[in-house]
């Protein structure tokens with residue numbers, strides 16, 4: 469479902485004499501449906517960079533990043549947007565939303581975008597918010613004023629609303645209490661059981677051991693090591 473071959477990445481620092489910094493070379497990764505692969509490696513090794521390249525936020529300098537038959541490294545922006553709508557979900561660490569949209573709509577939106585019936589989408593959103601302990605009295609309010617932990621849980625609910633065939637998880641259990649952490653791990657297990665291919669960054673080792681099938685140390689992809 470996700471196949472990465474010989475991917476490299478450089479950053480050009482335009483405010484520092486256009487210095488070109490190679491940060492990754494020879495990255496390979498394969499994630500089958502129903503599998504979760506953890507990206508590991510020291511801080512600065514390139515975990516977030518690799519994840520952002522898979523999502524199409526960062527452009528790879530070379531190589532192939534196949535997600536559901538589309539090469540993200542080559543695809544037109546329109547195709548990447550369609551891929552994100554249908555196929556590739558991303559639970560980032562922080563919620564970014566349009567102000568004044570109620571929480572229930574924020575969570576249901578990915579389902580409405582793929583043509584799900586409004587009633588079904590809102591029911592699924594309500595179910596996820598309940599599981600993640602967001603009280604119903606908050607569902608009609610915008611999450612912009614919510615606490616950090618509440619926003620994180622709304623973000624997770626939104627990320628799991630549509631049954632994406634491929635999913636990127638950036639620290640989904642960070643700073644959650646035990647009960648909500650357990651719910652998130654169950655959501656990951658359910659996504660795997662329905663065949664989702666998942667790439668995750670988990671600093672929580674116990675969480676990683678429980679839900680991930682393999683670990684990939686991205687340190688192996690630093691340009692000196694390649």
Ligand SMILES: Nc1ncnc2c1ncn2[C@@H]1O[C@H](COP(=O)(O)OP(=O)(O)OP(=O)(O)O)[C@@H](O)[C@H]1O
Pocket residue numbers: 479491509510511512513514515516517518
């Ligand atoms: N936008 C950018 N411009 C320049 N350099 C960048 C940029 N983003 C990342 N880098 C560099 O790429 C390298 C990898 O960073 P990255 O954030 O991917 O590491 P990480 O493994 O996710 O680290 P952490 O665990 O601390 O989040 C670092 O040396 C970083 O300075």
